Amino acid sequence: MPSLTAACATPGMRRLRILPACLHEYRGFSALRPWRRPDAVLGWGRKPTALKARRFAARHAIPYVALEDGFLRSWGLGVDGHQPHSLVVDHRGIYYDATRPSDLERLIHAAPFAAEELARARRCMALIREYRLSKYNHAPARALPAGDRPRVLVVDQTAGDASIEFGLAAAATFEAMLQAALAEHPEADILVKVHPDVVAGKKRGHLLEAARHHPRCRLVGEALAPWSLLDAVDSVHVVTSQLGFEALLAGRRVVCHGMPFYAGWGLTDDRLTCPRRGRPRRLEEVFAAAYLRYCRYANPYTGEPSTLEATIDLIADQKRRHAQLAGDWVGIGFSSWKRRFVGDFLGARARLQHVARPDDAPPTAGIRRLVWSSHHQALEALERQPPAAPLWRMEDGFIRSVGLGVDLVRPLSLIIDASGIHYDPRRASDLERLLNDTTFSPHLLDRARRLRQRIVSAGLNKYNVGTPAAGLDLPEQHRILLVVGQVESDASVRCAAPEIATNAELLRRVRAAHPEAYILYKPHPDVVSGARLGQLDTEARRLYNRLITDISITALLERVDDVHTMSSLAGFEALLRGRRVTAWGTPFYAGWGLTRDHGRHCPRRARRLTLDELVAGCLILYPTYLDPRSRRLINVETAVGLLEQQRRTTRALPLPQRLYRGYRHLFIERH
Incomplete structure (x- = not known):
C-alpha cells in the first residue's frame, strides 16, 4: 500500500477518474493548502494554473510532478466532458518543453530498447495506423478531392499554446513556416490546417488570413480526421503539433x-x-519511449489500470461505432422506460427523436427509422410503407446486465441492426454479414481469445443471476445433458424454432434421442421469476431427471457434457466453455460448423468459423456497449469490467422493480 500523498494544483485534476490508477504510487490526492505539506505537488505541465503549485513545491523543497494528457487521449474532447484514457507523468519537466530536460528525453536517450519492447512498439504502431487513431478521434473521416498537383500540409496551432513558447518557437515562426513550405514546394498546393474554432472566431490562430489570400494555399478549417489529411499529402510542416509525429x-x-x-x-x-538531443533514434524507439514508457494508461469507465493495446482497442471501437451510428434517427414506438437510454446507444454524433406510431415518422429519406425488434405491429406497418428511409432493429445484447430486462434493469449492451436481427434466420442480419465477410486479423482473434477466457473465468453470462453449483450432486455413470428452457412467446423461438415452439416439445425430442441420459432442465429466469409464462405440462415434467431453477447457467455449464436448446443464448455461452451444443432451431451461432444442428438449414451461412472468429463477430463487432455512468459508448472488455464491478456490489432487487414484476405477471403476461 503506497504511503505517499500528493496535492493537486486544480480541482479538475482531482476529478480525473484515472488519476489513482495512473499515479498508483500515491495513496491520496488532496487540494493544495498552505498549511498542509504533501509528499509531492501535481500540476498540469507548464500551464499558468501550475505556477502556484510549482512555487509551493520549490518553497517547501518537495517534488513537483507535471501531468499532461497522453498522446492517445480519448475519442472526444476534454471540453466536451470526455475523460482522458492516458496521462504522462514527468518528474523533470514536460515533453513539450525543450528549454529543459524531461523524463521523455531521458527515456529516448536510454535506447536501445529490448527486442521484445521494440516488437511491441511496432505492433502498436501498426494498430494505430490500421485504426487511424490520433490524440483525439471524434472528427469525421472524409477523403479530400483528388488533385493533379502534389500537396503539402502546413499545420497551424491556436495562439497561446504552451508547446509553442516552450518548443523554442513564437508566433512569427508560423508565417516563416508557411513561406518556407511555399518556397520549398513550388509545384505543390499547400493545405493549411487551421483549428475550426479559429475559423469560427472563437480562438486565435496564426495562419488564417495568409491561407485565405495566397493563391496556392487551401484552407482546411473544418473538423477532419488527421489521417484524412495525411492520406492526401507527401510532406508535413509543423511547429510543435503532435500531428507531426502521427505523420511519421x-x-x-x-x-x-x-x-x-x-x-x-x-x-x-x-x-x-537542441544540444541535449542529436542522437539518431529509430521511429520505434521514440514510440516505445513516448507511448510505452512515458505514458500511463487507465480505463476512465472502470477506473482500472490499462495498457496501450487495450486503450487502442477501446478508442478504436468507440470511433468505429460513432462513425457507423452518426446522423439522424427516429425511434418508433419505444416505451417511456426505453426512451431514457436508447439514444445514448447511438453515440454523441447521432440525433434521435421519438414518435409513438409509424405514421408519425417523418418521411425524410436521410432519417433512419429505429424499432425495438419485438414491436411487431410497428415493424409490419413500416415494412408495408415505401422504403423511404432505412429500417433498423434494436434488441438486447449478449452480455447485458446484472439482472433481468423484464425487471427494468438497464442494459450495458444493445444490438442495432440495419439488415434484420440476429435471432431471425428467415432474413439476413448484420451479424451474418460480419461472420460471413470479415477477415479476422490475428490481433482481433487474440483479443477474442482473451475475452472468451475472461468471460469464462469470471462466470459471466447475459443476465448474471443465480447461485453457484457447489452443492449440486450429479450421477457419474450417466451422460449429463442440460436442456435450456425459453420464454415460448419470445420472437427468437417463433423465428428460429417454429417446428418445436415449446419447451415441452424440446424435452420430448431430447429424451427420444437420448433415452439413457440424465437430463437437467433449466427454465428461463423470466419464467422462474413469474414475470413471463412458459411452464411445462405434467407430461413434460416426467421427461427430465432434475429441475434446476436457482443455479446460474454458467455454473451449470461447467458440470454438464452436452447442452440442448431451441435457440437460447445459453448455447453460445456453452460454446465459450467448450461444451457440445445441439441446436434444435437455427440460432445465430448455428450453421457455422460449431454446433450439431437439427433446425432448418440456413444456406446463407456457408462459412466454417473457429470459435474465436464467432466470438469476435458476436461480442466485439456486432453489439453496441454503453457505460451507464458517463453515458458514453465503450467496448466489450470495458462492459465486462463494469459487470464484474456491478456483480460485486449488486444486492436484492429494489422494491419498485419487485412491484413491477408482480404487476407484469398479473396484468400483462396473463392477457
Whole structure:
C-alpha cells in the first residue's frame, strides 16, 4: 500500500477518474493548502494554473510532478466532458518543453530498447495506423478531392499554446513556416490546417488570413480526421503539433520549425537544434519511449489500470461505432422506460427523436427509422410503407446486465441492426454479414481469445443471476445433458424454432434421442421469476431427471457434457466453455460448423468459423456497449469490467422493480 500523498494544483485534476490508477504510487490526492505539506505537488505541465503549485513545491523543497494528457487521449474532447484514457507523468519537466530536460528525453536517450519492447512498439504502431487513431478521434473521416498537383500540409496551432513558447518557437515562426513550405514546394498546393474554432472566431490562430489570400494555399478549417489529411499529402510542416509525429507513423516526410518531442533524433527535417538531443533514434524507439514508457494508461469507465493495446482497442471501437451510428434517427414506438437510454446507444454524433406510431415518422429519406425488434405491429406497418428511409432493429445484447430486462434493469449492451436481427434466420442480419465477410486479423482473434477466457473465468453470462453449483450432486455413470428452457412467446423461438415452439416439445425430442441420459432442465429466469409464462405440462415434467431453477447457467455449464436448446443464448455461452451444443432451431451461432444442428438449414451461412472468429463477430463487432455512468459508448472488455464491478456490489432487487414484476405477471403476461 503506497504511503505517499500528493496535492493537486486544480480541482479538475482531482476529478480525473484515472488519476489513482495512473499515479498508483500515491495513496491520496488532496487540494493544495498552505498549511498542509504533501509528499509531492501535481500540476498540469507548464500551464499558468501550475505556477502556484510549482512555487509551493520549490518553497517547501518537495517534488513537483507535471501531468499532461497522453498522446492517445480519448475519442472526444476534454471540453466536451470526455475523460482522458492516458496521462504522462514527468518528474523533470514536460515533453513539450525543450528549454529543459524531461523524463521523455531521458527515456529516448536510454535506447536501445529490448527486442521484445521494440516488437511491441511496432505492433502498436501498426494498430494505430490500421485504426487511424490520433490524440483525439471524434472528427469525421472524409477523403479530400483528388488533385493533379502534389500537396503539402502546413499545420497551424491556436495562439497561446504552451508547446509553442516552450518548443523554442513564437508566433512569427508560423508565417516563416508557411513561406518556407511555399518556397520549398513550388509545384505543390499547400493545405493549411487551421483549428475550426479559429475559423469560427472563437480562438486565435496564426495562419488564417495568409491561407485565405495566397493563391496556392487551401484552407482546411473544418473538423477532419488527421489521417484524412495525411492520406492526401507527401510532406508535413509543423511547429510543435503532435500531428507531426502521427505523420511519421504514416510514413510522411516531416519538417519541424519548432522543437517538439520527436524532433532532434534524426527522424525529421529540423530547422532548430537542441544540444541535449542529436542522437539518431529509430521511429520505434521514440514510440516505445513516448507511448510505452512515458505514458500511463487507465480505463476512465472502470477506473482500472490499462495498457496501450487495450486503450487502442477501446478508442478504436468507440470511433468505429460513432462513425457507423452518426446522423439522424427516429425511434418508433419505444416505451417511456426505453426512451431514457436508447439514444445514448447511438453515440454523441447521432440525433434521435421519438414518435409513438409509424405514421408519425417523418418521411425524410436521410432519417433512419429505429424499432425495438419485438414491436411487431410497428415493424409490419413500416415494412408495408415505401422504403423511404432505412429500417433498423434494436434488441438486447449478449452480455447485458446484472439482472433481468423484464425487471427494468438497464442494459450495458444493445444490438442495432440495419439488415434484420440476429435471432431471425428467415432474413439476413448484420451479424451474418460480419461472420460471413470479415477477415479476422490475428490481433482481433487474440483479443477474442482473451475475452472468451475472461468471460469464462469470471462466470459471466447475459443476465448474471443465480447461485453457484457447489452443492449440486450429479450421477457419474450417466451422460449429463442440460436442456435450456425459453420464454415460448419470445420472437427468437417463433423465428428460429417454429417446428418445436415449446419447451415441452424440446424435452420430448431430447429424451427420444437420448433415452439413457440424465437430463437437467433449466427454465428461463423470466419464467422462474413469474414475470413471463412458459411452464411445462405434467407430461413434460416426467421427461427430465432434475429441475434446476436457482443455479446460474454458467455454473451449470461447467458440470454438464452436452447442452440442448431451441435457440437460447445459453448455447453460445456453452460454446465459450467448450461444451457440445445441439441446436434444435437455427440460432445465430448455428450453421457455422460449431454446433450439431437439427433446425432448418440456413444456406446463407456457408462459412466454417473457429470459435474465436464467432466470438469476435458476436461480442466485439456486432453489439453496441454503453457505460451507464458517463453515458458514453465503450467496448466489450470495458462492459465486462463494469459487470464484474456491478456483480460485486449488486444486492436484492429494489422494491419498485419487485412491484413491477408482480404487476407484469398479473396484468400483462396473463392477457
